[in-house]
Amino acid sequence: MKKKISNFKFLISNYIRHPLFSGSAIMIFGTNLANFIAYIYHLAFGRILGPNEYGELATIITLIGLLTSFYSFTSMVIIKVVSASEDKEVTGFFRFLNKYLSKIGLIVAVIIFLASPLIASFIHIDLIKVSLIGPIFYFMLLGFVYKTFLQGLLRFTKIVIVTNLEMIGRLVLGLLFAYLGLSVFGGVSGILVTVILIFFLARYYLKDITSRLTFSQYKPGKELFKLSAPLVISSIAMNFFFSNDLVLVKHYFTTSEAGFYAAMATLGKIIFYGTGPVGAVMFPMISKRHSKSQGYRKIFLLSLFLTIAIASFVLLIYYFFPEMAVKLLYGVKYLYVSQYIFTFGLYMATFTTxxxxxxxxxxxxxxxxxxxxxxxxxxxxxxxxxFHENITSVIKVLLVLSLSLLLFLIIYYIYSKEFRKK
Known part of the structure; x- marks a missing residue:
């Protein structure tokens, strides 16, 4: 009996010491702290602005998220290359990316700025508020690349610091500008100032990489394209799936309904952001082990267990205490959405998995x-x-598609011989 207890303690100790567990613990704590600050941000602006103006701010933030999907594909590429490279190769890769992405980002930011009148007309929001999206895109691009290098280098603590300071900056500066009477424009301006400051902080944390004088010149070839293509495609598609609904709802529904939907979506996305750090830690670890022909199946299964456990915990809260969850974050004005948050949360849980x-x-x-x-x-x-007759019909579309996607991936995993061997 004592031997069994001892073995059990040893097993638990091994899991706790596992790099996935420790890395996930840091990322889960740090990322969820940042998410908590982000929800305070949405809570504060949701109450200050009301459903109509909050719907505008949430739509602009979602549009920024959609636009970032056009460069967020670089995260998986960067992580995969960095996690499998030596220090000198990492520096060469950094200089290559920094040189080209800064130029491309500037061109895209100018195009977005010039297209602002069309965007403003489509989503029915004032031009002055939409015009800040271009500059935000540029500085978020560079800051994002630097943060992704930190992730590829497994520097999770520094990622947590940068992420939390960014959320604090958005909250404090956004509320300050709103207090000065800038309303929705103040919230967007707070994002712009914050991403500029975070860009410099993330670069500082990579000074050992950026200042290295001896490095291997990086020359992209067919191998990079072969590696990047599926990562680019999946990342863009994933971000679009995650954000399309809010933009389409803003287009088809009334301003008030779009505001309610935005609040519901924010509550549902607690599941995605709460479990996201697990995948963020898993990806570079498995990529590194795969490049060295080492086993990685246990890492994936542990990641899957953690993801399902966290998602299930949030879903239970939404099922038994939906009104409390809505009141806690948005107040009684948004109680209308309490009837939807469990179903939307179920969609988000399946999508996250x-x-x-x-x-x-x-x-x-x-x-x-x-x-x-x-x-x-x-x-x-x-x-x-x-199908956009009402909120229920939109949620049904999302749930059916996410379940179908998950079922396909599970079947693909089960029937792939290579995965069963690992």
Whole structure:
């Protein structure tokens, strides 16, 4: 009996000491602290602005998220290259990316700025508020690349510091500008100033990489394209699937309904952001072990367990205490959405689990599954355009597609001989 207890304690100790567990613990704590600050941000602006203006701010933030999807694909590419490279190679890769992405980012930011009148007209928001999206895009691009290098180097503590300071900056500066009478424009301005400051902080944390004089010149070839293509496709499709609904709801629904939907979506996304750090730690670890022909199956299964456990905990709260969850974050004005948050949370839980499977496949070079995410994203747009009678119909479209995607990925995992051997 004592031997069994001793073995059990040893097993638990090994799991706690596992790099996935420790790295996930840091990322979960830090990221959820940042998410908590972000929810205070949404709570504060939701109450200060009311459903109509809050719907505008949430839509602009969602649009920024959609635009970042056009460069967020670089995260998986950077992590995969950095996690499998030596120090000198990392510096060469950094200089290559910094040189080209800064130029490309500037061009895209100018295009976004010039397109601001069209964007403002489509989402029915004043031009002056939309015009800040271009500059925000540019500095978020560079800051994002630097933060992703930190992740690829497994510097999770520094990522947590940067992420939390960014959320604090958005909250404090946004509320300050709103207090000065700038309303929605103040919230967007707070984001712009913050991302500029975070850009410099993230660069400082990479000074050992950026200042290294001896490095291997990075020359992209067919191998980079082969590596990047599925990561690019899946990342863009994933971000679109995650954000399309809010933009389409803002287009088809009334301003008030869009504001309620934005609040519901924010509550549902607690599941995605709460479990996201697990995948963020898993991807570079499996990528590194795969590049060295080491086992990684246990890492994935542990990641899957943690993801499902966290998602299930939040879902139980939404099922038994929906009104309390809404009141806690948004107040009584938003109680209308309490009837929807469990179903929306179920959609978000299935989508989050599906993205973990997708990240796993991509980390070991199985890029063909990216097209499943593309198909789901396209069908999502078609589904919402076809079925948008009310909030329930939109949620049904999202839930059916996320369940179908997850089922496909599970079947792909089970019937792949290579994965069963690992």
């Amino acid at each position: 599906a993205t973990l499977f997708l990240s796993y496949f991509l980390s070991i070079g199985k890029g063909k599954v990216a097209y499943a995410m593309v198909a789901a994203s396209v069908l999502q747009v078609i589904g919402i355009i076809r």
